[in-house]
Amino acid sequence: MGQGDTGRWISPHRLGRSGHQRIRLDPSNAELLGCRLGERTYLFKKYDSDARRQIDGEALDALVGWRTGLPAGQRRRLDAGAAWPHFGVGSPDQPQGVLVPYADPEFLMPNPTGPGLVPRTLGWLVPPSADQPRPRRRPVPLRTKLSVLAEVIDTVLWFHDHDVVVNDVQFENVLFSTQGHGTYFVDCDSMVVAGRIVSPPAAPAYLNEVVRASPGPSRATDFAKIAWLAVWVVLDQPDLLEIPNRLRSGLAGMLRADVAEFLLAAHSAADFGPAHTDRWRRLVREWRRPESSSGAGPGGRSGPPLPGERPGWASPALLDTVLDRLDQAHRVIVGPAADRGVPPACPVAPDQRNLR
Structure with missing residues (x-):
């Protein structure tokens, strides 16, 4: 061709x-x-x-x-x-x-170690590992974590409904919004359309370790990885390769026993079918952040600050809007957010996980 x-x-x-x-x-x-x-x-x-x-x-x-x-x-x-x-x-x-x-600026956050903005990946929902240079952050409320995870699951379900397997589901490949509504997937050339694989999978070692014996990318492997991400995020322990009984009990206490049991069973990437898809859809409805009483809707939220937000400070998206209006008022021709120093949404995280 x-x-x-x-x-x-x-x-x-x-x-x-x-x-x-x-x-x-x-x-x-x-x-x-x-x-x-x-x-x-x-x-x-x-x-x-x-x-x-x-x-x-x-x-x-x-x-x-x-x-x-x-x-x-x-x-x-x-x-x-x-x-x-x-x-x-x-x-x-x-x-x-x-x-x-x-990416839209709403998926970026102030760089905690220098000037400019960086992608707000799912990695910012959990503490860094001991060997990672990323600065520690304040604990993220469970309600916020579940809301972000609901958006991740909802997007993956949308892809599945269109015969696309996400394949490389990992912390570094999903950005989330300052508003707590919506996610942005990157590294999309690793996705699988109608069963056609662009290149050999290059999942991080820690995901290959926990999602074993898979014949290839599938809806089941997508959700096996999401199940692990959910457990790591909820427990605030991204280094886990096995889940001891004490943490299983803790997970059940935080999420309800039936939800914890479902996530732990989904790790195996086996016996996946329509019933499992329906269960994931129910989790989206249960975990998604309700609209605030002010009627903020999908573009707004209430509750504690997300990683990268500073109380009393404008969000990157708002600052970008202000810059646009100032530029227009002064008849200055400028490029999109990327040309004003906003870094790209790229499949590289503020930290690279080495969980071995």
Whole structure:
């Protein structure tokens, strides 16, 4: 298949620089480059030579094309919740990478160790491991954790309803909103559309350790990983590779015995079926944060601050809106949030987990 056959592939020569530095995705096999295509700003996820040899270009072409084939309303839903590739770079025969959008500023947070903003990944819901450089944070209320997990589950269910397996479900690949409503999935070229795998799975060692003996990515393995994430987040213990009886009892006390039993059973990635899907949907309804009495709705929330929020300080999303209005008032031509120093939503966390 040639480069111009589908309209979904862009020559790298058409990409302009947007002024961003290179971001190496470690331990991934790619780097991120800020770029422009016409008037749009993207991140060019550029595969290294090893990755290019392993990429199934036809599967990647189908993955990019899946988005364009969605009805407009469903495509807006996808774009609001995932950095799905808009274009391939190169050709299906010689894929060099993909162009992905930047995350909305609501999924970013002030950098606790320096200037600027960083992605608010699920990793910020749990304490860092002893060997991680990330600063410690205040404990996150259980109600907030469950609300975020409900949004993660809801998005994964949406993908499953559209015959997409998320595959690489992990702390670093999901961002959550300052408002506590909504999540943003990154590293979407690792997802599996209609059973077609773009490249060999590259799950972190700790997930390979706990989700064993899986024949390949499936809805069951997605939810086995979510079950582990939920246990780690609820118990505030991301280093667990086994769950002793005392912690099982603690989990039951925090979530109800039937919910704890369901999560622990889901770890095995076996015996998955419609009944399990319905149970996950019920968890979304039970855990999702109710609307505040002020009627804030999906865009607002009440309750304790989330990681990265400072009481009395404007959220990144609000600051970005103010900047936009000031720019318009002074007739200053500016780029999107990415061009004002907002870092990209990328599959690299403030910390890289090594749970072995």
